[in-house]
Amino acid sequence: MAHDSGPGGIELAMEKVDDALSAEDQDGVAVARVEQARQALENGRVKQARALLQGSIEEALSMQAPAVGDQTGTKLVLPALPGRKDLTGRDWGFLTISLIVFVAGAGLAFRFRPRDTVGELRRRLDASPAVLDDADPASQAEREH
Amino acid sequence: MATAPEPVSGQVHPPSRMRKVVDVIDDRLGIKALEYPVPEHANNLAWSLGGVTLTAFVLLIVSGVLLVQFYNPVPEAANQSVRDMVTDIWGMGFVRALHFWAAQAMYVTAALHLMRVFFTGSYKRPREGNWLIGVAMFGLVILGVFTGTVLKWDQEGFEALGHNIEVANLLAGGGIWFSPEFADRVPILIRLYGAHVVIIPGLILVLVTLHGLLVKRHRISPHPSLPTAPSGDQAPAEEPTEPFTHHLRRIGAFGLALAGILGILAVLVPPAVGPAPVEGLEITKPPWSFWWMFTLENWFGLSWILYGGGALFFLLIILPFVDRNPNRLWRRRPVAMALGLLVLLTVAVLTVLMLFTTPQTHLGM
Numbered sequence: 374m375a376h377d378s379g380p381g382g383i384e385l386a387m388e389k390v391d392d393a394l395s396a397e398d399q400d401g402v403a404v405a406r407v408e409q410a411r412q413a414l415e416n417g418r419v420k421q422a423r424a425l426l427q428g429s430i431e432e433a434l435s436m437q438a439p440a441v442g443d444q445t446g447t448k449l450v451l452p453a454l455p456g457r458k459d460l461t462g463r464d465w466g467f468l469t470i471s472l473i474v475f476v477a478g479a480g481l482a483f484r485f486r487p488r489d490t491v492g493e494l495r496r497r498l499d500a501s502p503a504v505l506d507d508a509d510p511a512s513q514a515e516r517e518h
Numbered sequence: 519m520a521t522a523p524e525p526v527s528g529q530v531h532p533p534s535r536m537r538k539v540v541d542v543i544d545d546r547l548g549i550k551a552l553e554y555p556v557p558e559h560a561n562n563l564a565w566s567l568g569g570v571t572l573t574a575f576v577l578l579i580v581s582g583v584l585l586v587q588f589y590n591p592v593p594e595a596a597n598q599s600v601r602d603m604v605t606d607i608w609g610m611g612f613v614r615a616l617h618f619w620a621a622q623a624m625y626v627t628a629a630l631h632l633m634r635v636f637f638t639g640s641y642k643r644p645r646e647g648n649w650l651i652g653v654a655m656f657g658l659v660i661l662g663v664f665t666g667t668v669l670k671w672d673q674e675g676f677e678a679l680g681h682n683i684e685v686a687n688l689l690a691g692g693g694i695w696f697s698p699e700f701a702d703r704v705p706i707l708i709r710l711y712g713a714h715v716v717i718i719p720g721l722i723l724v725l726v727t728l729h730g731l732l733v734k735r736h737r738i739s740p741h742p743s744l745p746t747a748p749s750g751d752q753a754p755a756e757e758p759t760e761p762f763t764h765h766l767r768r769i770g771a772f773g774l775a776l777a778g779i780l781g782i783l784a785v786l787v788p789p790a791v792g793p794a795p796v797e798g799l800e801i802t803k804p805p806w807s808f809w810w811m812f813t814l815e816n817w818f819g820l821s822w823i824l825y826g827g828g829a830l831f832f833l834l835i836i837l838p839f840v841d842r843n844p845n846r847l848w849r850r851r852p853v854a855m856a857l858g859l860l861v862l863l864t865v866a867v868l869t870v871l872m873l874f875t876t877p878q879t880h881l882g883m
Contacts, residue, residue: 442698446593475778
């Protein structure tokens with residue numbers, strides 16, 4: 374439900390809750406809270422269901438050893454933290470500095486540009502009698518056309 | 519060694535203060551060895567993409583050094599530590615976003631550099647070895663993006679790890695390092711963290727040094743639309759040259775512009791932190807750079823991540839050994855061009871298709 378609080382997420386959560394209620398090993402789980410959470414889900418009270426489910430496994434979590442291998446180690450499923458928020462003064466500062474850095478870089482790249490474009494180099498080299506193109510005579514002929 | 523003042527029109531100009539500083543440093547570090555000549559065409563943007571990739575790598579190292587001060591790679595705390603650094607520590611939200619965008623930039627510029635080398639035939643004799651080093655670095659960049667995705671330890675990262683483990687199992691003994699069984703008393707997250715901050719950047723540093731040394735040894739490849747030297751693998755002596763330091767200067771300018779663009783993206787489009795991971799779910803899409811492989815996975819099953827990625831790298835590795843055409847101009851290389859475009863088109867179409875695909879469950883099946 375932390376990933377998807379819509380109908381799809383609720384349906385998936387209901388399946389998991391049913392699995393938990395029918396599991397043989399319920400050690401460390403407050404089953405009554407899980408049942409309450411199921412009812413809350415049926416009534417669309419997602420927030421309440423999440424809190425109840427989180428509370429129902431407190432004892433089990435406290436007995437959990439540190440995660441190893443590919444275990445998640447997740448004890449509390451936090452919802453996503455969105456990237457973009459309203460811009461603060463600090464953000465405007467970073468934005469201004471970045472813009473200045475970009476303009477400086479673009480200006481320097483233009484200032485340090487090569488004297489000749491590839492087209493100009495081609496014309497200059499093609500006019501040079503000393504230039505040989507032994508490796509690729511066909512492309513030399515193509516250029517002359 | 520100090521440079522003697524040059525007489526101009528009968529006058530003698532003393533060396534500038536900057537020149538004196540350079541001379542003093544050169545006496546001790548030999549920096550003027552970098553002033554070797556490179557052909558003028560090397561200073562255009564297409565021929566500078568390798569250097570631009572390097573500037574993205576430098577940005578990643580600088581921002582990464584800051585991130586490791588606040589990141590906790592223990593599974594119980596990893597996701598929360600990313601949230602804490604973004605919300606509670608001054609400027610770290612920007613640093614994390616810059617790191618994220620620099621990684622995207624390094625992937626894109628490395629891919630563009632690889633394409634430029636392919637389309638201009640710069641991998642041909644005697645530069646086959648350097649092509650292979652470049653391909654290896656591209657593989658390391660992909661591994662860096664992958665491990666970085668896992669480190670934030672959200673649902674997306676955990677599912678990426680799940681795919682990694684399944685692919686490792688397909689490789690049997692060859693994928694043992696990537697499996698949790700390799701060191702089953704240590705969280706695999708910590709081992710991937712070690713790979714992300716030490717092994718991968720360390721290997722890139724070694725390879726980039728070799729790459730640079732080989733570029734110096736073989737010299738910058740000739741431009742395919744310009745005449746070549748009689749040997750066919752060098753620019754002609756008649757092509758104007760500039761000191762390599764001028765090439766570095768232009769790369770630095772491009773790098774500065776790139777840093778500015780990445781800073782703007784970091785502020786305007788910072789990456790989210792997904793929900794803490796839950797086992798048994800498969801609901802996220804991978805980062806865009808892996809979409810083409812995951813379309814294959816959705817169609818044919820998880821093993822196609824391995825077949826698709828393996829096929830691409832197999833083609834890249836064998837390219838300089840099967841393409842014996844000495845021409846570099848694209849018009850004279852119809853077979854290589856057709857195959858190259860076909861591969862590019864396939865990757866692009868598979869990537870776009872992922873936009874319209876709902877991820878299917880493959881883990882643990």
